[in-house]
Amino acid sequence: MAIEQGIWKLAGTTGELPQKLRPTGLADEGQLEEQIMQDVSILNRDWLLIGRQVRTGFDKLIDLLALDANGTVIIIELKRDKTPRDVVAQAIDYASWVVTLADYQLIDIYQAFAEKNSRPHATLEEAFQAKFGLSLEDVTLNDSHQMVVVATRLDASSERIINYLNDHAQLSINAMFFAAFEDQGNHYLSRAWMIDPDEPAQPAVSKAHKEPWNGEFYASFGDSRPWGLARRYGFIAGGGAAWYSKTLAMLSEGDRVWVNIPKTGYVGVAVVTGERCRADHFSVQTEHGKRLLPEVATATEYPHIHQAIENDEDAAEYLVPVRWLASFPASQAFSEVGLFGNQNTVCKPTTPKWEHTVGRLKQAWKID
The missing domain is CATH 3.40.1350.10 (Trna Endonuclease; Chain: A, domain 1)
Structure with a gap:
């Protein structure tokens, strides 16, 4: 070629x-x-x-x-x-x-x-x-x-x-x-x-032992983002640079994703209900009908989303809509030694630690 x-x-x-x-x-x-x-x-x-x-x-x-x-x-x-x-x-x-x-x-x-x-x-x-x-x-x-x-x-x-x-x-x-x-x-x-x-599927040569992917996605929800809004309106997020937002495109409707706040712990598991979109185009259901998220989230609550309106495509904030199967306040996050963690916003883990992590979360949250 x-x-x-x-x-x-x-x-x-x-x-x-x-x-x-x-x-x-x-x-x-x-x-x-x-x-x-x-x-x-x-x-x-x-x-x-x-x-x-x-x-x-x-x-x-x-x-x-x-x-x-x-x-x-x-x-x-x-x-x-x-x-x-x-x-x-x-x-x-x-x-x-x-x-x-x-x-x-x-x-x-x-x-x-x-x-x-x-x-x-x-x-x-x-x-x-x-x-x-x-x-x-x-x-x-x-x-x-x-x-x-x-x-x-x-x-x-x-x-x-x-x-x-x-x-x-x-x-x-x-x-x-x-x-x-x-x-x-x-x-x-x-x-x-x-x-x-x-x-997103582009591999990297890894020194770690790999296992077949179990079909469960991992998501990192940055601690600077409003976890309360994400729980209320049903989304996961990433942005500020293409590296942080592009992996959100890995998710498709029906996928299951486990969400971790770095240094805090796992806070939820959800089923994806739609495709990735720019945060300033994301609509949510309110008591007054559907409205764009920037209209219901103040700049203080979610500064990334208001900055996204002015940013170029790569630097903008992106969201993926989800339906929570279980979600918890950050104060009730599940954390213990040995759980999987990763800096990618979304990834498909293939390490033995991921199978262990999903098993522990299902046990702790009583999820099949």
Whole structure:
């Protein structure tokens, strides 16, 4: 599947034709790496860079390392002068080293990176908190990892290899293509993914033992959101960035979801009754008939929903309607050592701990 990127300037008046911008090409991937260092959102707005030219245990250099909010390590390898198939093989080789890293080693990698590159945050804890609004103590670092190959193009053989590794070898590897354009002295960069990175089912290579998914979804309900309103009107929520809201799209009508408030405990189980929608479009039943949620929830009660009205699609707040089978005030949350937790707003857990968690909740709440 060859990917060709183009940019057109739209005509300003009727009768004019769109003008295709002139492709200029990148001088080299090193030039692109410098741009990524300035702003990692060129790759993904939900990543935190933690390393550049990271030396492995077998004396090779990984171009870039990043983390997402779930603690997943992303290995980013630029094609440079390597053949397409070599860069894919090299990314897998690097992953064989990354999978062995302990959390303290990642912390050390970031500290060296921050010192050398004058990053605004000296420690990984500070950088993680600033980027994601989460404490590093709330995530498990390097429980899983992903590989991304960055190139201007790949040959058909390399694309077949990447698809095979994802589909049949349970490896999470993707490719990202960049192209440069020029228009009247202005320079532009375009990006295309080989595999949609927002696809909720996209796996990550995990070190943990996996079991067949039991069909029960997990949801994290942020403690800054109004749990009382969610119980009253029947919804779960996520937003502020695409990473937090996109997994809500995994839920479909009829799905069962168990809801956890991080650091508080499990507070409910529900059946999904509709699809994900923007919070400012979400209607609820009141004694005066159906009304939009922003009309019945004040800015003090639910600041996210009023901010969502002004935000772009990625940063907006999103809700999924549910019918509660059981729900409890946060003060009555169920919490004990050994229960499953995750930073994703919604996920399909495949660890032994999830089966245990659902069993304990059913027992505690007397649910079949």
